[in-house]
Amino acid sequence: MERVNVVIVGAGVVGCATALALAHHHSDVFVVEQLPRPGMLTSTRNSGVIHSGVYYPTGSLKARHCVRGNRLLYEFCAAHGVPHRRTGKVIVASDASETAELDALRRLGEANGVEGLRILDRAALKQREPHVQGVAALEIDSTGIVSSEELVKTLARLAVQHGAHLLLHTRVTRLEPAGTAVRVWMRTGEDSAATEEEVVETRCLVNSAGLFADEVAALLGNTRWRIYPVRGEYCELARSKAHLIAGLVYPLPHPEGLSLGVHFTRTLHGTVLVGPTARYIEDKNDYERDREPVEEFARRAKLLVPEIEPNDLTPAYSGIRPKLVPPGPKPAGKGFADFVIAPDPQFPQVIHLMGIESPGLTAAPSIAEQVREMVAAVLG
């Protein structure tokens, strides 16, 4: 049986960034991806925003990796020609009752090490976003946008150039601890006729399977985590109305911590996305069933931009968040769950990445650094 150093399950943005970080230091790094291309799930079904780190409790992994990831991501995109733009963003208080929350976000951001935060009054907001209705806003300089497709593609290409092996169309189906190693069963091929099964033994396994990371952990008998899929849907604003939004415009985040709220993102192509919504669903593969009507998007969009009407909106793609928090009512602020980046309690040669929801795209290069150190400790 072939023996390798590292197997990473999942070639999303986190798996690819991790593969690149590891390929600089170790030989025999394998990334196993069930789909035909890297990053086909959550990693390219998102807002493509390079977040700053204002939303997360100080000291949390989300705060730490977002703030560091923000800087690393800009550097990476500039060095490797990944399309991106530092746009800045505003979080808008719709009425006076929301201004205290804006100030709390500014203080939280500063405590997290985010620079370039400013409170704008109504006039300054009007100057920046003439069509947005609000009494004040928090302006954030370090937010931007990135092409998530190009980012994942570039990370995967560089990882392979540095010696990592990318196995596409290959699903990890079974795991079995073998002393200090792990046996990994992989099935390659789309249809059963073409299916081939292979087993390798790896000294270290990184579970970066996104929405399915709980199922991968369960292959080792670890049922400690459960991932609850929360779908986020987008609409696209008609080209004729795209001028209503200059940059990135957000409401205050969802009080239960479910999402950042339905926001406006001016994309690198000049189109404007409205969304994502946030709704718990049953099926991790269900991107389309029972989508929210455009009237509901328009209702929320109008709170910030009254000129938007339902017929200005066309349903666009959706993405699914891998939440660690179950559905059901929560007291304000209790909906937060941090990223889990931890060795398996029973098998320290296995590192689990669990609940890597937003800001996972931004955080990926920084998460990869942490995983690289954890892998080095396993390999010795």
Ligand SMILES: Cc1cc2nc3c(=O)[nH]c(=O)nc-3n(C[C@H](O)[C@H](O)[C@H](O)COP(=O)(O)OP(=O)(O)OC[C@H]3O[C@@H](n4cnc5c(N)ncnc54)[C@H](O)[C@@H]3O)c2cc1C
């Ligand atoms: C609606 C939405 C908006 C978002 N907006 C932003 C944003 O603007 N900015 C930001 O920073 N973050 C954002 N995020 C979060 C970000 O997209 C994710 O945190 C990030 O993409 C997670 O990447 P990942 O590699 O962990 O997971 P994934 O992209 O899900 O990759 C996991 C991979 O594992 C593979 N896999 C699973 N099981 C197996 C198996 N058994 N064998 C082989 N392969 C397997 C899957 O096919 C998949 O390709 C958003 C997320 C959503 C849903």
